[in-house]
Amino acid sequence: MEGRHTLKVAGGKLLKIRINVDGEKIKDVEINGDFFAHPEEAIERIEDAIKGCGKKDVGDRIRETISETGAILYGIDAESITKAISEAWDGMQAA
Amino acid sequence: MECRLLETGFQKASWNMGVDESVLEHVSEGTSKPTLRIYGWSPPAVSIGYFQSIQEEVDLAACCDMGVDVVRRITGGGAVFHDQELTYSIIIPEKEVPEDILESYRLVCGGITRGLDSLGIESEFAPLNDIVTGGKKISGNAQTRRKHCMLQHGTILLKLDVNRMFRLLKVPSEKMRDKIVENVKERVTSVKDCLGREVSFHKASNAVVNGFAQAMNLELEPGKLSESEMKLAGELAKTKYSSEEWNNKR
Numbered sequence: 001m002e003g004r005h006t007l008k009v010a011g012g013k014l015l016k017i018r019i020n021v022d023g024e025k026i027k028d029v030e031i032n033g034d035f036f037a038h039p040e041e042a043i044e045r046i047e048d049a050i051k052g053c054g055k056k057d058v059g060d061r062i063r064e065t066i067s068e069t070g071a072i073l074y075g076i077d078a079e080s081i082t083k084a085i086s087e088a089w090d091g092m093q094a095a
Numbered sequence: 096m097e098c099r100l101l102e103t104g105f106q107k108a109s110w111n112m113g114v115d116e117s118v119l120e121h122v123s124e125g126t127s128k129p130t131l132r133i134y135g136w137s138p139p140a141v142s143i144g145y146f147q148s149i150q151e152e153v154d155l156a157a158c159c160d161m162g163v164d165v166v167r168r169i170t171g172g173g174a175v176f177h178d179q180e181l182t183y184s185i186i187i188p189e190k191e192v193p194e195d196i197l198e199s200y201r202l203v204c205g206g207i208t209r210g211l212d213s214l215g216i217e218s219e220f221a222p223l224n225d226i227v228t229g230g231k232k233i234s235g236n237a238q239t240r241r242k243h244c245m246l247q248h249g250t251i252l253l254k255l256d257v258n259r260m261f262r263l264l265k266v267p268s269e270k271m272r273d274k275i276v277e278n279v280k281e282r283v284t285s286v287k288d289c290l291g292r293e294v295s296f297h298k299a300s301n302a303v304v305n306g307f308a309q310a311m312n313l314e315l316e317p318g319k320l321s322e323s324e325m326k327l328a329g330e331l332a333k334t335k336y337s338s339e340e341w342n343n344k345r
Contacts, residue, residue, distance in 0.1 A: 034146070034172055035171060036196075040171065076194070090156065
């Protein structure tokens with residue numbers, strides 16, 4: 001099942017989520033938008049880290065990964081990413 | 096600080112991005128000096144930020160029909176239509192700029208505000224990455240830090256055609272297109288709109304180069320790409336910035 005959601009975040013930036021869920025777990029996810037992340041690879045690390053997560057584990061895993069990578073994010077944060085994924089999950093339709 | 100000034104003219108998108116990355120590699124390994132580069136885009140191009148979805152942001156068919164290139168940058172931020180504008184990049188060892196990313200944007204953007212000031216346009220830095228005049232955006236910028244180097248690149252709008260821009264960029268729905276176009280016209284401006292007359296690329300370039308020199312205390316010396324830089328730029332243009340794998344990454 002695929003879900004998408006666009007969230008307007010700080011500074012007028014956009015956070016666009018696309019998730020694929022298999023059963024109750026995330027199969028894959030894209031965290032897209034016009035935000036900034038340093039290092040940029042932190043976003044890919046987050047996307048990898050939350051594969052296999054259930055909905056309630058996503059927020060913690062995102063926060064852990066941001067901490068592990070030392071990522072500095074502009075326009076988005078753990079809370080907004082988690083919220084956008086949750087909205088995409090809730091709005092899922094059969095892919 | 097000694098800094099090379101590179102003016103690479105109007106080139107295609109894949110080459111422009113290849114040069115930025117090649118210069119970053121060479122500055123990082125110490126074989127090139129810190130570099131300020133001024134360039135343009137021919138043909139016109141849309142560049143998207145590192146994290147943007149190409150399909151969601153760009154009307155690829157319209158770009159093809161209109162002969163507009165499309166390329167993904169290594170920097171974040173939004174989609175940019177490179178047409179009647181001046182683009183700069185500054186590549187410098189990370190130790191020479193503030194560690195704080197916002198403060199480094201402020202420092203570099205100070206070069207642009209000084210340059211615009213010399214053209215008669217009063218402007219200010221609008222965090223994180225914009226320069227505004229009269230509340231309207233006239234310059235957008237994007238930065239990455241890799242291999243102990245900072246690369247910041249950005250544009251100064253010389254003329255603006257919002258209708259043409261939005262023939263190339265996607266909008267949430269066709270119903271919203273007119274509203275979005277009007278909204279952008281209210282929020283974005285150009286050198287021509289500010290001054291009521293056109294300023295040539297050459298004149299704008301001189302202004303911005305002098306602005307950077309003052310703001311960042313640069314001793315600028317005109318230079319060229321080395322053979323090694325040219326070679327790597329060409330490889331990157333061909334294998335990365337022209338590739339579907341890179342451009343369609345998201």
